[in-house]
Amino acid sequence: MAIVQLPDGRWRVDVEPIKGKRFRKTLKTKGEAQRFEATCRSKCIETPNWSPKPKDRRRLSELVQLWYELHGVSLTDGHRRFAILKTTAQAMGDPIARSVEGAHVASIRAKWMAKGVTGKTANNRLGYLKAVYNELHKLDVIDYPCPFSRIQPVRLQERPLAYLTKPQIAELLEALRTRDTAPHTYMVAVICLSTGARWGEAQALTPERIGSGVITFANTKSKRVRAVPVARSLVESIHKHWREHGPFSNCIGVFRKVLLETSINPPKGQSSHILRHTFAAHFIMGGGHIVTLKEILGHASLSMTMRYAHLAPEHLHDAIRLGPMADFTLPPANP
Structure with missing residues (x-):
């Protein structure tokens, strides 16, 4: 009964x-052996039934499966994330989960981006991986934290949010209105432009969520119910549309196709979301309050809504009025 060195x-x-x-x-090492011996002696004195846990040898794919069964199934996009995580685990060689190193994760991310994966997509994959470890650690499924928690997301260049001008709105709505094969597309687009709703939120509306001058969105990204006041004429138009055509169907594909047929050229990834940006932009440019806009859009934090602040008529004008050069008159430039 001792600590001995092997050949x-x-x-x-x-x-x-x-x-x-x-x-x-x-x-x-001898130090590890001595610590193990001391731990065994002290733990058994405290709890006679104690025994050391075997080292966790589960692979990353096993943790991904557990994450989905215990948590992912409750998420709106859980199945999509699960598919991404399984592919990511395979791309990493399905290593022992607790032994994943930050350098290995960074190397895999660099390979993704070299193949054309955008920085945003790479950051999403990294975030999903970290969430697997963090959630399972909270649930006591694993007894160790994320081993690559210090790996930071790729810093992205902020892109300006595109929005439609009044003539572009008229052009788009006319193109949608005259497309007989998908009558729902026009009305869903009108709801998005009138409320700042996401396409999926508007498309999922049911009669009981439309009251007297208020539309209530329940299937939101933030999981919170929010109500947005609308014109009575819009409520009447929606009910009339449902009487004639029935409930909304999935028509996002038709919207994207019609949008491409117009003179509007939205940035990549902002097709249906351009309607939400359009509502927000015109709300702020018309003098709306940024905090009110946050509540209408259902943003979890004001920082998300602040992306539209630069469109306010008085935005940052205090930089001119209160800056150190406010009282100076500059001499004319030399000819």
Whole structure:
């Protein structure tokens, strides 16, 4: 019963803290062996039934599966994330989950981006991976934190948010209105432009969510219910549309196709979302309050809504009025 060194340089622990309770383990260094022996003795004195846990050898794909079963199924986009995570685990060689190193994750991310994966997509994948470890750690499924928590997302260049001008709105609505094959597309677009709703939120509306001058969105990204006042004429138009055509169907594909047929050229990834940006932009340019806009859009934090602040008529004008050069008159430039 001792700590002995093996021929290959490793150290063998054979300890019996209490009679009938014997532990054996082989470790790389003598220090690790001594710590293991001391832990066994102290733990068994405190709790006679204690025994050391075997090292967690589960692979990343196993953790991904557990994450989905215990948490992912409750998320709106859980199935999509699950598919991304499984592909990511395979791309990383499905390593032992607890032994994943930050350098390996950074290397995989660099390969993704070299193949054309955008920085935003790479950041999303990294965030999904971290969430697997963090959630399972909170649930006590694993006893260690995310091993690559210090890896930071790629810093992205902020893109200006595109929005439609009044003539472009008229052009788009006319193109949608005359498309007979998908009558729902026009009305869903009108709701998005009138409320700042996401396409999916507007498309999922049902009669009981439309009251007297108010539309209530319940299937929101933030999981919070929000109500947006609208013109009575819009409420009447929606009810009339449903009487004639039935409930809304999935028509986002038709919208994207019609949008491409117009003279409007939205930035990549902002097709249906351009309607939400359009509502927000015109609301702020018309003098609307940024905090009110936050509540209408249902943003979780004001920082998201501040992306539209530069469109306010008085935005940052205090930089001129209060800056150190406010009282100076500059001499004319030399000819």
